[in-house]
Amino acid sequence: MSTAIEVKDLGVHFRRNRRGRRSFKDLFAGASRRSRPGEFWALRGVSFSVESGESIGVVGRNGQGKSTLLRLVAGVLLADEGEVEVHGGVAPLIELTGGFVGDLTVRENVKMTAGLHGMSRAEVAARYEDMIAFAELDGFEDTPYKHLSNGMKVRLAFSVVSQLDEPILLVDEVLAVGDKAFREKCYKRIDELLAEGRTLFFVSHNERDLRRFCKRGLYLDKGGLVLDAPINDVLDRYNADYTTR
Structure with a gap:
């Protein structure tokens, strides 16, 4: 190992x-x-x-x-x-909403943030629908980020970062936010990543x-x-x- x-x-x-x-x-x-x-x-x-x-x-x-x-x-x-x-x-699940730009739309923020974390355009395109669906933001893709609720912002950020292929997950209290249903989705997603052999620093x-x-x-x-x-x-x-x- x-x-x-x-x-x-x-x-x-x-x-x-x-x-x-x-x-x-x-x-x-x-x-x-x-x-x-x-x-x-x-x-x-x-x-x-x-x-x-x-x-x-x-x-x-x-x-x-x-x-x-x-x-x-x-x-x-x-x-x-x-x-x-x-x-x-590393996939940093810390300060989740940092780095998003208020005047850009959800769609633009997803492409920008995923790209900054190293995803290619092809990878972003292939995973875009999954990221939007996980964040439960269908119908909000052309909404400026600044107009989202705090819960929507957290869902979007977790969705994007948890799609990264990096082998090391850095997690800082992000599971303490959001409603119960979303936390359960986060738990399931982290379970999936750990089953893939990722390293977790929590x-x-x-x-x-x-x-x-x-x-x-x-x-x-x-x-x-x-x-x-x-x-x-x-x-x-x-x-x-x-x-x-």
Whole structure:
């Protein structure tokens, strides 16, 4: 079995003010990686690997580095320390509605977004009807995206991204949105992708979803990796720690 994701001594820090990450001025001035006043390490010293076909759940309280880790794996953020190696393309089911253009129609957004994720025109044309049908947007294809309801926007985004052929799925709480019927469609679609041998890296607070999809878990606390174990053991440890605080 090959390695899909490898993380070695990973660290990333932020500033607590509006400037966010370090500026280019700081970088060119040779700014130290040691924390400065107003800075904090969102993650530090995190190491693990994920084999192809594994399903990994990431747990922890809010603000402990879970979504930051997911964005580092996705390539949205760059590490300040350590390395992230991803072997294969990723289908990012995170911030689903980001990247869609309000003034473009549903049809135009589907073609643009799928193309940006690497689909050829022929692939988009072949899967277009399936994407529209899954999103339940028949009759809205020429509607500007900005006029869709929030539920419609989420359905459309999930439909497009879940059609990608990338071997690694990055999922961040997207199953918490939408109505019950749509969530069940999402569950079924993820089951299908896992049955194809995709790798799942799943951040969630929903224990039911974590136990359903994941066999292994990572427990993050204060930016560090507390436990890497079977998902039931990780959730038991997390729940025990949470109730004693």
